[in-house]
Amino acid sequence: MEIYLIRHTTPAIESGICYGFSDIDVADTFETEVAAVKAKLPTGDFDVYTSPLQRCSKLASALFNQEITADDRLKEMNFGAWEMLAWDAIGREELQTWADDFVQARVPQGESYEELYSRSMELIHELVEKDRNAVIFTHGGVIRSILAHATNTPLVDSFDLKVQYGRISQLKVEDGDIKVVFYNS
Numbered sequence: 001m002e003i004y005l006i007r008h009t010t011p012a013i014e015s016g017i018c019y020g021f022s023d024i025d026v027a028d029t030f031e032t033e034v035a036a037v038k039a040k041l042p043t044g045d046f047d048v049y050t051s052p053l054q055r056c057s058k059l060a061s062a063l064f065n066q067e068i069t070a071d072d073r074l075k076e077m078n079f080g081a082w083e084m085l086a087w088d089a090i091g092r093e094e095l096q097t098w099a100d101d102f103v104q105a106r107v108p109q110g111e112s113y114e115e116l117y118s119r120s121m122e123l124i125h126e127l128v129e130k131d132r133n134a135v136i137f138t139h140g141g142v143i144r145s146i147l148a149h150a151t152n153t154p155l156v157d158s159f160d161l162k163v164q165y166g167r168i169s170q171l172k173v174e175d176g177d178i179k180v181v182f183y184n185s
Contacts, residue, residue, distance in 0.1 A: 001173040002181075003127060004042055004135045005143045008055040009033035009166045018090065020076040020110070020141070022083050023053050033166045034062045040168050040185060042135070049123075050137040051075050059166075060137040073119040076139035080110025103155045117145040117155055124149070128173050143169060143183075150178045 010027040013019060027033075041063060048067070050060040051074035060068050082090055098105045106112045120142045127134050140163045148158035150171055162184060163169070169183035 001128070001131050002042065002133045003124070003171040003173065003178075004046070005146060005169040005171065005183075006037065006059065006135065006137050007140055007143055007163050007165055007167050008051075008053075008059055008137065009037070011055045011165075016086050016088065018079050018082045018085050018087050020079040020083065020139075021053075024055055026055050026058055030058070030062075034059065037166050037168065038063055042133075042170075044133060046133045046135045047127075047130070048135050048137075049074060049127075051139060051142070053139075056137040056139065060135075064135070071123060073123045074136065074138040074142055077107075077113060077116045077141045078110040079107050081108040082110065113141070113145070113155060116141055117148070120145045121149055124178070128176060128178070131173075146171070147180060147183055150180045 009030055010033060011024040012027045013024050037059065047069070048060055048064045049069045049071055050056045052070040052072060053075060056074070057070060094108070098107060103113045124146055143163045144158045144161050145155065147153070147161050147169060148155055153161065164184055167184045169185070170181040172179050172181050
């Protein structure tokens with residue numbers, strides 16, 4: 001079984017803004033980025049899943065002309081009260097408290113990275129049970145958490161796994177064991 005994880009293309013938002021659950025549109029470079037992703041897409045029969053946020057669902061629809069399943073568990077981290085704020089507008093102490101334990105600390109009115117990991121892995125385990133090839137369009141945090149699981153990387157170190165916009169990672173599942181074939185291609 002193969003699972004491809006594809007990060008959405010560049011979002012239409014200025015840098016330095018905290019966003020996760022916010023439904024940000026795609027940047028003007030979308031068509032060019034779609035062509036680059038399309039050139040790397042696997043061929044064959046795949047079930048297709050996407051985060052319902054438009055920066056993912058637009059890419060999925062642009063690349064696959066078939067049934068696409070939107071699943072909330074594929075959304076980026078919920079940054080709660082921090083959504084759409086400039087990072088430097090968030091209180092220094094509040095931000096530092098979260099940064100000191102971002103794996104378990106919840107963002108105010110949001111979630112922790114561990115909660116994102118749990119919901120992401122719940123879906124992955126369901127897909128492994130189905131034993132069908134899958135392509136998943138999702139976000140950097142979700143992809144990092146799944147790659148952390150597949151590489152036995154502690155979540156606290158998973159941000160060392162760089163995941164760029166419009167890049168593909170491939171997982172191979174054999175006997176229920178998830179291995180990384182490549183990432184960020």
